Amino acid sequence: MFIKIEIDSDVPIYTQLANELIEGIANESLQPGDSLPSVRSLAGDLGINMHTVNKAYRELDNKGIIQIIPKSGAVVSTPTSGEASLLRVETAMRPVIAEAMAIGLSENEIVSMMKELFFKIKEVRP
Amino acid sequence: MFIKIEIDSDVPIYTQLANELIEGIANESLQPGDSLPSVRSLAGDLGINMHTVNKAYRELDNKGIIQIIPKSGAVVSTPTSGEASLLRVETAMRPVIAEAMAIGLSENEIVSMMKELFFKIKEVRP
DNA sequence: TTATTGTTCTATAGTTAGTATAACAGTGTT
DNA sequence: AACACTGTTATACTAACTATAGAACAATAA
Numbered sequence: 001m002f003i004k005i006e007i008d009s010d011v012p013i014y015t016q017l018a019n020e021l022i023e024g025i026a027n028e029s030l031q032p033g034d035s036l037p038s039v040r041s042l043a044g045d046l047g048i049n050m051h052t053v054n055k056a057y058r059e060l061d062n063k064g065i066i067q068i069i070p071k072s073g074a075v076v077s078t079p080t081s082g083e084a085s086l087l088r089v090e091t092a093m094r095p096v097i098a099e100a101m102a103i104g105l106s107e108n109e110i111v112s113m114m115k116e117l118f119f120k121i122k123e124v125r126p
Numbered sequence: 127m128f129i130k131i132e133i134d135s136d137v138p139i140y141t142q143l144a145n146e147l148i149e150g151i152a153n154e155s156l157q158p159g160d161s162l163p164s165v166r167s168l169a170g171d172l173g174i175n176m177h178t179v180n181k182a183y184r185e186l187d188n189k190g191i192i193q194i195i196p197k198s199g200a201v202v203s204t205p206t207s208g209e210a211s212l213l214r215v216e217t218a219m220r221p222v223i224a225e226a227m228a229i230g231l232s233e234n235e236i237v238s239m240m241k242e243l244f245f246k247i248k249e250v251r252p
Numbered sequence: 253t254t255a256t257t258g259t260t261c262t263a264t265a266g267t268t269a270g271t272a273t274a275a276c277a278g279t280g281t282t
Numbered sequence: 283a284a285c286a287c288t289g290t291t292a293t294a295c296t297a298a299c300t301a302t303a304g305a306a307c308a309a310t311a312a
Contacts, residue, residue, distance in 0.1 A: 013300080014300080019221045022224045022225050022228045023221075025227075026223075026224045026228045038256075038257065039257085039258070040257085049302045050302090050303090051301075051303090054259085055300090055301095057258095065228050068258075069258085070309075070310095071256095071259080071310055072311085073257065073258080073310090074258090081230045086239075089229065090243065092225065093222045093226075094243055095145045095148065095149075096218045097152075097240060098149045099218065101152035101247060102148045102152045102205065103205055103211040103212075103215065104205025107241065110240065113212075113219065114219065114237065115237070117216065121227060138269060139269080139270075140270090164289085165288085166287085174270080174271085175271050177270075178270060178271080180289080195279095196288090197278040197290080198279060198288060200289090253312100254311100255311090256309100257308100257310065259306100259308085260306085260308105261305080261306080264303080265301085267299075268297100269299090270295100271294100271295085271296085272293100272294080272296105273292100273293085273294085274292085274293085276290080276291075277288100277289095277290085278289085278290100279287075280285100280288090281286080282283100
C-alpha cells in the first residue's frame with residue numbers, strides 16, 4: 001500500500017487516511033470498481049485500530065467517493081460530482097481561498113498554486 | 127460587526143471566528159493597521175466566551191495575519207506572503223484539490239470554482 | 253463448513269472545545 | 283495619581299472527540 005500515517009500529527013489518523021485514499025483515487029492509483037482492503041487488514045498493515053480505518057471508510061462513503069457494500073467490502077465509486085459533492089468542496093475551499101487572499105496573494109498566484117498542486121497530486125505515477 | 131457564529135455547527139467556534147475575520151481582511155472590510163475589538167467586547171457581542179475569542183486571535187497571530195500587541199490590543203498586519211504562509215496555504219489547499227479531483231472535476235472546473243469563490247469573497251462591499 | 257466481511261456494542265484513556273471565575277500586570281485615558 | 287481597560291495566565295469543570303480494545307453478530311465468499 002502507498003499509505004503513510006504520521007502517528008504524532010495534529011490531524012486525526014482517520015482524516016489522514018481518508019485524505020491519502022482520496023489522493024490515491026485522484027491520481028488513479030485507485031480506480032472506480034477497485035476494492036479497498038478490509039478494515040482489519042488495512043488496520044493491521046498501518047498498525048492502527050480497526051475502528052479508525054472504519055471511520056475513514058464511512059467518511060469516504062458519506063462523501064460518495066467509495067461505496068461500502070454491507071457485509072462484503074468497500075469499492076471505489078464512479079465519480080459523479082453531484083450537487084452535494086460540489087457544495088462540499090466549495091465549503092472546504094472557501095476558507096483556504098480567503099486565507100490566501102488575506103496573506104496578499106493575487107488571483108493569478110492562487111490559480112498558479114492550485115495548478116501546481118493539481119499536477120503534484122496527479123503525477124505520482126511510477 | 128459583520129460576524130455571524132453558528133453555535134450548533136460541527137466546526138469549532140474559534141475556527142468560525144478566525145475564518146470570518148480572515149474573510150473580512152480578504153475583502154478589505156478590515157485593512158492593515160485596523161484595530162480589532164478587545165477579546166472581552168467581541169465575546170460579549172457574539173455571546174461567547176472570552177477565551178474562545180482569544181484562541182481565534184492567537185491563531186491569526188500565529189499565521190501572521192494579525193499582530194497582538196501585549197497588554198494593548200490586536201491590529202491587522204500588512205500582508206507579507208512569506209515562505210511559512212505559502213506553505214500553510216498549500217498544505218490546507220492540497221486535500222481540497224485532491225477531493226475535487228476525486229469527485230471527477232477537471233482542472234478547468236476547479237479553477238472556475240476557485241475564481242468564483244475569489245469574487246464571492248471579494249465582493250461583499252456595501 | 254469455514255474464514256472473512258462489515259456492523260454493533262461496551263469500555264477506557266487521552267485530548268480538545270467551551271465556559272466560567274479569578275487574578276495579574278501593563279496600557280491608555282482622565 | 284487614579285481608574286478603567288487591555289492581554290495573559292491559572293484553575294476548574296463539562297461535554298465532545300479521538301483512538302484503542304475486545305467481544306459478538308449476521309451476511310458473504312471460498
